[in-house]
Amino acid sequence: MYLDLHIHPTLKPYGKSYGKPRKPADSTSETSLWYQKHITDFNRLIESVLGFVPYPQSSLKDLKDGNVKLAVVSLYPQEVGFVKNKLQHLNNSEELVNLIAAFGENRINTLASPVFDYYKDLEDEYAYLKLLNGVSNPQLPGKYILVENGQHLDNLLKNSEEKGTILLINSIEGAHVFTHGNQPLNPNNKQQILQLVDQVKNWQHRPFFITLAHHFYNGVCSHAESFDGPVAKFLDQSYCLNNLHPSQGPGQITTIGKDLIRKLLDNDQNNRILIDVKHMSLGARLEFYQMMAEEYNNQVPIIFSHGGVMGENSNRFHFYNKDINLTNGDIISIAKSGGLIGLEYDQRIMGMNEPGFKSRLGRTIGSVFKNKAAKQLLWAEPVFENMLHVALVCQQNNLPAWDCLAIGSDYDGIINPLNQYRVARTFPDMAGSITILLDQYLKGPGQKLGSQYGLNAQQIVEKVFFSNAKDFIIKHF
Numbered sequence: 463m464y465l466d467l468h469i470h471p472t473l474k475p476y477g478k479s480y481g482k483p484r485k486p487a488d489s490t491s492e493t494s495l496w497y498q499k500h501i502t503d504f505n506r507l508i509e510s511v512l513g514f515v516p517y518p519q520s521s522l523k524d525l526k527d528g529n530v531k532l533a534v535v536s537l538y539p540q541e542v543g544f545v546k547n548k549l550q551h552l553n554n555s556e557e558l559v560n561l562i563a564a565f566g567e568n569r570i571n572t573l574a575s576p577v578f579d580y581y582k583d584l585e586d587e588y589a590y591l592k593l594l595n596g597v598s599n600p601q602l603p604g605k606y607i608l609v610e611n612g613q614h615l616d617n618l619l620k621n622s623e624e625k626g627t628i629l630l631i632n633s634i635e636g637a638h639v640f641t642h643g644n645q646p647l648n649p650n651n652k653q654q655i656l657q658l659v660d661q662v663k664n665w666q667h668r669p670f671f672i673t674l675a676h677h678f679y680n681g682v683c684s685h686a687e688s689f690d691g692p693v694a695k696f697l698d699q700s701y702c703l704n705n706l707h708p709s710q711g712p713g714q715i716t717t718i719g720k721d722l723i724r725k726l727l728d729n730d731q732n733n734r735i736l737i738d739v740k741h742m743s744l745g746a747r748l749e750f751y752q753m754m755a756e757e758y759n760n761q762v763p764i765i766f767s768h769g770g771v772m773g774e775n776s777n778r779f780h781f782y783n784k785d786i787n788l789t790n791g792d793i794i795s796i797a798k799s800g801g802l803i804g805l806e807y808d809q810r811i812m813g814m815n816e817p818g819f820k821s822r823l824g825r826t827i828g829s830v831f832k833n834k835a836a837k838q839l840l841w842a843e844p845v846f847e848n849m850l851h852v853a854l855v856c857q858q859n860n861l862p863a864w865d866c867l868a869i870g871s872d873y874d875g876i877i878n879p880l881n882q883y884r885v886a887r888t889f890p891d892m893a894g895s896i897t898i899l900l901d902q903y904l905k906g907p908g909q910k911l912g913s914q915y916g917l918n919a920q921q922i923v924e925k926v927f928f929s930n931a932k933d934f935i936i937k938h939f
């Protein structure tokens with residue numbers, strides 16, 4: 463069984479349902495969460511060249527085929543920054559055509575409309591997910607249940623009647639859903655923001671965690687650079703990138719941002735929403751850790767739901783050495799808090815294109831005639847190296863090496879996937895490859911992890927791919 467801490471199965475079907483009859487229970491309709499598509503060579507080409515994935519990667523059928531039992535669904539009202547900024551001059555550009563291919567034309571038009579409201583859109587995406595919650599329909603390949611809290615999850619996992627059921631938990635990507643990121647500069651929004659947080663905290667299926675930042679400034683904190691390559695040329699994330707504009711500062715988290723954090727973490731009603739530090743700038747993350755120490759006595763577990771590591775001087779050429787990824791200091795702060803780090807299946811973020819892997823590129827070309835298993839090993843290596851780095855940093859700091867790791871694939875989150883692992887049904891393949899690589903490492907002469915509490919490669923992979931995050935959710939949700 464597998465678990466994904468960060469995945470977007472709703473993004474494409476919900477987007478494509480705009481202005482069309484919604485057919486959630488028809489798995490042949492691209493508006494259904496169960497819609498699975500055959501991947502063509504042309505699709506692969508678009509994906510490699512432009513970095514957009516024009517097919518669903520996380521169809522629920524795929525989760526079922528890949529034995530993904532539990533997935534934390536990231537609800538994400540797309541930011542208007544996608545259709546504003548530089549793109550408005552491009553009209554029928556190639557990029558726009560690809561955005562439409564990925565999200566649907568009506569959806570793109572909706573984002574561009576002046577009345578588009580993030581919070582309303584968030585509720586709408588949640589409502590879409592609820593349509594088939596708990597529904598058994600012989601027309602569909604399976605059933606899913608939305609989980610309400612940790613106890614509920616524990617009960618569902620123990621219930622043999624729900625053995626084949628997929629369990630889904632809500633989360634949110636980007637606090638723009640509360641701050642109405644269209645007008646992040648308006649400081650008078652505080653009451654409204656806190657009211658919206660209250661509403662979400664009272665949802666039947668309360669989100670487990672939320673990232674404060676995302677691709678564009680939203681009034682909460684400075685954000686890290688998230689785009690690169692062709693996409694970065696037409697999307698402008700420069701405002702408050704890495705540093706708050708003086709009108710928004712001082713520091714890297716705004717006053718409203720701090721009030722928002724306190725409101726989310728308020729647990730008087732037993733309904734707190736944890737914070738996911740992904741997409742925050744490094745400065746904002748440091749300020750957040752300080753706030754957790756000063757105001758919460760470090761008792762709040764910190765989540766980094768999807769991403770990789772920056773590495774250190776000796777090995778940084780093997781990693782994507784930009785601060786959207788974790789420094790060693792981040793890893794220590796998160797592990798010390800009892801938090802979670804989800805490894806993302808994005809080749810750029812995992813460092814696949816870095817100089818340290820130049821020889822790997824050669825090997826990639828050389829591997830064209832290799833068998834499938836060999837190719838799978840090759841494309842799993844960067845994930846393995848990121849995972850090992852986290853374990854080593856923990857070990858060097860007297861923290862348990864294998865307790866904070868999980869998988870947060872970010873499928874359907876505008877990623878450039880690892881070529882052998884394009885869709886969620888490859889979960890068992892990835893786990894198999896990582897087991898082989900880890901086993902080789904643990905039995906190799908240079909291994910630096912010692913006996914690791916007597917765990918073998920298979921047991922460690924089980925923790926990373928399922929039970930670490932499962933136990934965490936039961937304990938903290």
Ligand SMILES: [Zn+2]
Nearest residue numbers: 536635872875
């Ligand atoms: Zn995402």
